[in-house]
Amino acid sequence: MRYLPHTEEEIADMLEAIGADGRDDLFAFVPQACRVGQLPDIPGPVTEWELRTHMARVSGSMGVGGSYGSYLGAGRYDHYIPAFISALLDRSEFTTAYTPYQAEISQGTLQGIYEFQTLISRFLGMEVANASLYDGASALAEGLLMAHRITRRKRVALSGIIHPHYRQVVRSYLRPAGVEMMELPWQEDGRTDLSGLREADDLAAVAVQSPNFFGCIEDVISMGAISSEKEAFLITCFTEPLAYGLLPSPGSQGAHIACGEGQSLGIPMSYGGPGLGIFTTWRDYVRQMPGRVVGKTSDAQGKQGFVLTLATREQHIRREKATSNICTNSSLCALNAAMYMAALGGPGIRELAQLNHDKAVYLRQGLQQVGCSIPFDAPTFNEFVVAFPGASQEVYGRLLEKKVVAGLPLAPYAPDLKGNYLMCVTETKSKSDMDELIAQVGETV
């Protein structure tokens, strides 16, 4: 076994050194009744070559790339990833290290994460960020729990057009804490209906996603006005942070916590994970923030360096009094996102965001021209909801047969929206791709 360096001779020497007669001696204290009867029934060992053939076959069987096309968004986004980023991320000094507990030997990770914290805070217009959480959904849940911890209030209001999976995750996290969730319905234009919010009281937080699950850009300012009246936290979450290349940052709109998913920032989709939980807030709340953080300091000779800090919030020091249980997070993805933001720069991310927006507009208008209907009026970024002309579901099905996923069916999430699809257009779609799709939809009329 090429991963196990021990030769038989070495094993014998080592057993002798520890005074054991054989390998089994090492497990003498495991009660017989706990032992395995026989070795687990698993296939293999396979050779490297069998493995590669097998994995290539599995990968090749997926409806991905080649003749397959997809207009799926809804939480994961297909963006171009520069080759140099993948090459740098593969450097084993980054990948094969672990949490930088020992700062002096981990300055690469530490400076990298400090830069991530800085760039993402700037990008979202916030003051501080943590080193990452698991994903956008748990980041939102952690944000709500933090608001609950700070305000000591037991209710939160969530927009009903926050990504449905996020709301499910929030429910799983909040239930045991006894925090009550109130969901705000949506209004005709595809944005959250704030009217119900006015009556609600004793709210720890109000949470909104913008662009929301329908791709619509929310009126965060109004929401902030209400929540600040109620002295509740305003939590802005997101699944597509690239939107902030164009839109006002959550910070500029009064968010107390801006959190969400960072996959869109140069991270492969990988069938949904790993992603990157982004969590940013204001300096005042830093000691209540979940997750690891990297801070600047200096060494014994006064040189600048970086360390994990504020560990007194964390489980390995505080055990049950920690602000969260998170330990392993998503560091490498945070590094990935930092590389991506730095690759684009301010003007670059603005232009890329504009391009996403404009392409989505192009497709939306094109589809409208061949008879599609667009149920929601509010401005969108790179996603929008559409119903195909005539028998919408049949049209969708026919496109599927042509190997195009024309968006996500919304019926399972909102029965009212049967026949409606959430489509996403990123910079990876060319005008001619879209023209072809429009023509195919047109043909079906």
Added chain:
Amino acid sequence: MRYLPHTEEEIADMLEAIGADGRDDLFAFVPQACRVGQLPDIPGPVTEWELRTHMARVSGSMGVGGSYGSYLGAGRYDHYIPAFISALLDRSEFTTAYTPYQAEISQGTLQGIYEFQTLISRFLGMEVANASLYDGASALAEGLLMAHRITRRKRVALSGIIHPHYRQVVRSYLRPAGVEMMELPWQEDGRTDLSGLREADDLAAVAVQSPNFFGCIEDVISMGAISSEKEAFLITCFTEPLAYGLLPSPGSQGAHIACGEGQSLGIPMSYGGPGLGIFTTWRDYVRQMPGRVVGKTSDAQGKQGFVLTLATREQHIRREKATSNICTNSSLCALNAAMYMAALGGPGIRELAQLNHDKAVYLRQGLQQVGCSIPFDAPTFNEFVVAFPGASQEVYGRLLEKKVVAGLPLAPYAPDLKGNYLMCVTETKSKSDMDELIAQVGETV
């Protein structure tokens, strides 16, 4: 342009610093008559994404992998390459460095090449190796020129079943030196006919390839006996060094120079290049050896280290008196081959070689059983010559239609061998692959 870091402002500052009015000033001394009329007519610039799409399409259009199969050898061999080797070779400290003129800052390359020189010398049973030459063909040419330099004789004898391309390259290199080439025919069993050699005199060298172009293992010992009688150099060359995992090493058979191609040692085929020119000889000849060499030395504090040495043989010091004109060589491929040899180890390379041999025997016997004829009797390693039953060329054509290249047609190289094909079987071919091929050939009878 993302590869050009200059901003307009910096350009202006720099121009000012050097007292130039504009970029054109920098080229003021280029006579007008030498200037380009208009910019060269080349497409682009393309984006990274257009480039990748284009290259993926070109790559995908090749008859490689997937449903395509090939039994081609004849100078390039399809062997498995461990993923960890590719990962290590991609480390930019290796790839983006150049010739280690400045030893203190290049110890990685230098130790790596020193290890290559050691492993390949051991493997071939020789005393010293250089740091690499371009490829096997030029290595043979350089070997013959070296023999000519040392012996001052103007004739060399080459086996006619040295790879025909190698013989062509040798001709190109030797002609201007006025060295006469004599080619030895082959005998019935597929090995070199040595009878003509006895009469030849004033020979600088006798060169043989083993396994030869027909895959046959040559009688190197007899050849050595004759060449030593004539005080000529015995040069053993090779296209498939893996054979020496099993066969006696050239050194043990009396070769003065053992040289050839190292692609087979873990290097991708890449449509023929880059490969690895291997050159080994005895210590006595080291100052006449072409190409760079790395030697062991120590630093000012007595610590072991490595440097390029014996530079007085090289063109940058000796100009026209150099032992060769080679400058850039094939270092990264040498590192690659060293990794591969070290990955296998002695017992591993023996087993892998045995497996290649045994699989080739399996296919040869299987083909014989369905009526193929094997023109040559001599033992082979992983290649052999075969004629398909009946209309051999038609059978070959039908296999091609089924996306199998059943070896290299020999007719263009030896008209007598029309209808004969040189087939190669490596460890990448499974028994079931071969059974299928045998069945397909059988069907055609």
Added chain:
Amino acid sequence: MTQKPSDMGMTQEESLLWEKGKAGRCAFSMPQRDVDRVQLPSDLIGDLPDLPELSEVDLVRHYTRLSQWNFGIDTGMYPLGSCTMKYNPKVNDHCAQFQGFAGAHPLLPVEWAQGVLRLLFRLERLLAAITGMDAVTLQPAAGAQGELVGMLMIRAYHHARNENRPTILVPDTAHGTNPASATLCGFKPVGVKSNEAGMLTPQAVAEVMDEQTAGIMVTNPNTLGFFEEHIQEICHIVHEKGGLVYCDGANLNAIMGVVDMAKTGVDVLHLNLHKTFSSPHGGGGPGAGPVCVKERLEPFLPIPRIIKEKDQYGLSERSPRSVGRIHAFYGNVGVMIRAYAYILTMGAEGLRKASQMAVLNANYVKERLKADFHLPYDRVCMHECVFSDQYQRPHKVTTLDMAKRLMDYGFHPPTVYFPLVVNGAIMVEPTETESKDELDHFIAACRAIAREAETDPRLLLKAPHQLKLRRLDETLAARRPCLTG
């Protein structure tokens, strides 16, 4: 920057990203614009994002240099206790990057995603086979999230039986995430002390276990590196009182192919794929923390579940008693692919041998170092062993000083000051991928440091000496936190 010679070999100085940028550079290849520009309403347009502008060369150098300040498993031995820093096979990374995996959208029609669904389904079965448990969810993104899921399930189980059990037992040898996860799930942790041999005793458990208690969270092998010998009896006690047993199985690397976790009596068990199953730790993540359960807890597993109906794989949310969703999609699939590749490559025999060698290595280090470092529990250990700085304290040298000094010798330090039950703990987990030569080098370095502690303690107090930076001031960092630049 470079006006002064560096004092660190090939390692380069490197400023922060935003100190390097220059307006006008861009490292991203902007796609051709092939559609018209459409202006959003001006109130929907924010300020230009304040991100530095750099060229591709700038970034490649930046991160190459940063990487050179880092120590990974590929650099050398990384005996960070409780973290199982074993070698991460390159071929697994290679496979995980195949387009059909890396490029797959999680909401693809399941018919288009049969390949990966089948792989995940099989991985669940493989983990069940390895642990002896009945059902598995792969969804948790790391060990601690696995713990949360496990706790949620225990909570849901009791609720389903209309029981309200507010407390949970957590031994002092449990990992720090355990009490945190229990709390997050609304439980009040109640401590249980291990005995002088580092073992949890049935007596101690029996004393506190009652009908108000939801169960116990045992880390097994525990954080002292010992197998809980009384685990079956303990489970029995907990079960008798209607409680459930949660096992933190992040230390599974000690016992694959040796212990049948189901037989030990546990009900819920989480594993860390990024530890036992060799996926890279990525400087802190991502990981994956699958949860394995006994049959009676299966209905409570998170949704969606990966199902197989006829020959079709699918994702099911029909699971009314489920604790709900825990990840936006299905967890860290990229990590799972690597774990799957690892298991196939090792086979059953290989996994057992890995555990045997992991235990052999830990015991070898323990034996070779116990004369130089105080060993609070001198007995055969499993995959890791815990020393303390007791012998060095008279010289005013602490665990931290020795850890820092080890860096000068070219090793990543062990885990320090954990577990809390040992004062000044030094927790060494070599893993099975270290050879005897590497261990011997490590042992020699540790011994040399023990000598230095006696003869030249100042050297240790000021360590490290050979890295880019000297010892960093953690107090300063925490006092005036500067988290962004």
Added chain:
Amino acid sequence: MTQKPSDMGMTQEESLLWEKGKAGRCAFSMPQRDVDRVQLPSDLIGDLPDLPELSEVDLVRHYTRLSQWNFGIDTGMYPLGSCTMKYNPKVNDHCAQFQGFAGAHPLLPVEWAQGVLRLLFRLERLLAAITGMDAVTLQPAAGAQGELVGMLMIRAYHHARNENRPTILVPDTAHGTNPASATLCGFKPVGVKSNEAGMLTPQAVAEVMDEQTAGIMVTNPNTLGFFEEHIQEICHIVHEKGGLVYCDGANLNAIMGVVDMAKTGVDVLHLNLHKTFSSPHGGGGPGAGPVCVKERLEPFLPIPRIIKEKDQYGLSERSPRSVGRIHAFYGNVGVMIRAYAYILTMGAEGLRKASQMAVLNANYVKERLKADFHLPYDRVCMHECVFSDQYQRPHKVTTLDMAKRLMDYGFHPPTVYFPLVVNGAIMVEPTETESKDELDHFIAACRAIAREAETDPRLLLKAPHQLKLRRLDETLAARRPCLTG
């Protein structure tokens, strides 16, 4: 090994491969044996090869550590004159590794290889467009082999005209490979001196050019970094006497999109893809040295030639006047793929800008350093500039000492003692991918060293101080060569 603390930061000590091995290890995944073992006759079986046995972990650590002792372009500025150490784009490496390229056998039926043949055909046309020349061969594996091919063609050309011209002119500003290649091709090089401005003069050429002379080998821009202003007149003189002009175009990086090489009058020209066209240098290779010719020399190009007939690409050996084959197959295709990707990415405008910036950078360095370092030829240079150690000699400090000291400052040294026409030459080629900031750092370091030479020369004599090793003894290495361990 590690019993002593290292003195070099993250850099690890590492023994030689065969000092690490242990009988019984293997890092290679041996394929299943699915056929019977067949014994060869015993006289055809050699001794077991003497190769060390290591595990995958051993090797990954070994080469990771070795890599950490190396300095590459990705580490920092690498102003090695005459070598054009520009940034090597990662996407090009990525593409070259696609299976259809890396896995292609060179003897595939041409119908199966249309993709790569078309790519190579187009690359030939692109290089022709960039240089203005008529026909191209991509076959030579490096610049020096390109020179050999060029010389062989000149020889063949004269032979075809039944002329025997034994000598060739080689100016003192030509690259060292030029005379070596000429000799290899049977020519006797005759030196020509450049003038006090570093220029080759028509007079000097006219003096030696005769009917016995096959032609001239000019490096243009020359090794002093200057464009040969009289190149057209020189070509005229050579052509008048029936000779041909070979141009070493390895310095093309200075003049893309600016100079039309065909118009300068040259007949044969080689390029270095691994310099001008950004393919990685690989620690010394592989490279590629295509040769471009005027129409009248086309028949002499090496075989096989890549041809296009109707819409089919092929390989032709029908070329009776060809100099023959020069590579076992078609040269270093992996390098060509990267060069092709680079050209498409840059476009015509981008290539011109690259040359402009390369020249701008060199002139900037020259201006900024000329007060501190003697500049033998003070004029506008092209892509590189050449200083000497004349100002430092009074302090007993040499070019070598300063080069070694630069390493301590985090830079790869320039090319030293080349070209030979300058005593103690220091040849700086920054390339266009260095930004002004990097140049400013480099300039500051050079100036600091110039100060050190005055104030503390001993520091320089003993440099480098900060690397894994101190100055290495090259004399010892050459005196008793030890080339294998």
